[in-house]
Amino acid sequence: MSNNTQPLNDIKLDDTSACINHSEKKEAGFSLLKYTFIGMLFGIVFVKAEIISWFRIQEMFKFQSFHMYGVIGTAVAVGIISVAIIKRFNIKTIKGEKIIIVPKPFTKGQIYGSLLFGLGWAMTGACPGPIFAQIGAGLMSGFVIFASALVGTWTYGFFQEKLPH
């Protein structure tokens, strides 16, 4: 896609983590607002289903409530069926392009990184999506968590080549 600045062995990593835009058609201005509308729906759901609540996350990891398992399980089920339908019937985008989903290549980083992320998720009660929803809901703690998460991402970028993958 856009990345000619990294050596070959990094491109695999990069293809999935940054360049996930497979539309060849350029979009700008008002056309991008459709993503904002979908995001708004998502933000409302995050707050109204209490997915941004630290209590709900604690209940999940203590097996004290079915709620979060229900949310994630339903989302995965709907997602699997939707993607299967798209593939089976070769459904195109609204602009007539073929739909492309890049496979997720396996790296050991998925084990180390996911374990670390899991620790952080249970501490803050927020994964990256809900962090933005916490900010929108006016929770001051959301800004702190967001700033720390940016520092974490930046630190990963700084040490990326030295970390085992």
Place this chain on the structure above:
Amino acid sequence: MIDLIARLKAPWPWYIAGAIIGLIVPLLLIIGNKTFGLSSNLRHICAACFPANIKFFKYNWKNEIWNLFFVAGIIIGAFIAAHYLSNPNAIVINEKLKLTLTNFGVTDFNHLMPAELFSLNSLSSIRGFILMVVGGFLVGFGTRYANGCTSGHAIMGLSNLQWPSLVATICFMLGGFIMTNFILPFILQFN
């Protein structure tokens, strides 16, 4: 009409929330060939604001600007929900969890987050600092190291039947289980 508004203001059930989140996967694919994934936005913001000549942040983040528009929507939607659709009743929390937290002096059960742990004031307490600052760091560092989060791996990756995403999902559920049950009781002692 009043009944509808009352139902919108009450907490939404898991099957409604799960179905809407799941439908975002095909919606993004069909309207723009976009793959659902939120943690990469943290990378795009770093690339846009603090690239610091680091290779990992040298790419054309503007190609991914749709995702930042998506995130802007999340912020607006959360604002709308919190201000115009907020639940008039206190949040319902499992009694066992309440008891556990009360023993650590956490007694604010009226909001989505307990104020004793998550507020600007609690930032000066050891446990508040660890939970918000160290926790936030682990979220940002871990998701990038893992190349995805709950949306990119658990929802998008599993929807596309990717086994690496299943490994990632199991690992972050395991990490969360260890934190909540074994490490958090230790952290919460440091008020």
